Amino acid sequence: MKLANKRLRGALATTLLLTLAGPAAAFTLDSDEPITVSADSARLDDGQGIAEYNGAVELIQGKTRLTADKVMLYRSGDDLNRVEATGSPARYQQPARDGSGETDARALSITWSASDNQLTFEREAVIQQNGNLFRGDVIHYDTVRRVVTAEGGAETTTGGGRVEMIIQPRSTSNRQGSDGSSESQ
Numbered sequence: 001m002k003l004a005n006k007r008l009r010g011a012l013a014t015t016l017l018l019t020l021a022g023p024a025a026a027f028t029l030d031s032d033e034p035i036t037v038s039a040d041s042a043r044l045d046d047g048q049g050i051a052e053y054n055g056a057v058e059l060i061q062g063k064t065r066l067t068a069d070k071v072m073l074y075r076s077g078d079d080l081n082r083v084e085a086t087g088s089p090a091r092y093q094q095p096a097r098d099g100s101g102e103t104d105a106r107a108l109s110i111t112w113s114a115s116d117n118q119l120t121f122e123r124e125a126v127i128q129q130n131g132n133l134f135r136g137d138v139i140h141y142d143t144v145r146r147v148v149t150a151e152g153g154a155e156t157t158t159g160g161g162r163v164e165m166i167i168q169p170r171s172t173s174n175r176q177g178s179d180g181s182s183e184s185q
Contacts (some may be wrong), residue, residue: 033062035072035080049075057085064094066110083112089124101130117144123153137161146165157161 042054045154051073054061058076059066066083068090074082085092089106095116096103121139128134137153152162 016146035059035061035073037073039071049077049081051075059083065092068110069092079114081114083110085110092119092121097127103127103129116142118142125150131166133164133166135165136163 035056037051037053037059039053043052043054045051053071053073055069057066057068057071059068059071061101066085068085070086072082072084073080074084086109089108090110091176092103092105092110094103095101097147105121105126107125108123109121110120112119113120119141123137125137125139126133126135127139133149134150136150138151140149142149150163154161
C-alpha cells in the first residue's frame with residue numbers, strides 16, 4: 001500500500017510540474033521594461049530605496065499586471081530587489097509565453113524576490129490558466145529552476161487545509177465522436 005501511495009504522489013507531482021511549468025514560467029518582474037505604478041497615494045524614501053503605494057494600486061510592466069491595495073517596492077542602486085503586494089485579494093496577471101491564454105493568480109499576499117528568484121502567493125492563493133486551477137495556502141514558484149511547491153493551510157470550516165489541483169485534459173485538434181465522425185475542438 002505504501003508503494004502505491006508513493007507512486008501516486010510521484011505521478012501527481014510530475015503532472016503538477018508539467019501543467020504549471022508553462023503558466024508559472026511567466027512569473028517574473030525582472031525584465032528590462034519600465035514599471036508603471038498608479039495609486040491613490042505614494043511615499044518614496046530614496047535613501048532607503050523603498051517606495052510604498054496605497055489605494056487601488058496598479059503596477060504594470062510590459063504585459064504583466066499586478067493590482068493590490070498596497071504595494072512596496074525595494075531597490076538597491078538601480079536594481080529592483082523585491083515587490084510585496086497585499087490586497088483582498090492582490091492579483092497578478094500575465095499572458096502565457098506561448099500565447100495560449102493568460103495566467104491569473106491571486107492571494108492576500110504576493111511577493112517577488114530577485115535574490116531568491118522566487119514568486120510567492122500566500123493566504124488563499126489561487127493560480128488559473130486555460131481551465132487549470134491550483135489552490136493552496138502558500139504557493140512558491142522558483143523562476144530559475146521552474147519548480148512549483150505548495151502547502152495547504154490549517155483546516156477551517158470553509159476548507160480542508162489541503163492543496164487542490166484541477167487539470168484539464170490536453171485537447172486535440174480532432175476528436176472522434178461516439179458515431180465515429182470527427183468533431184473539431
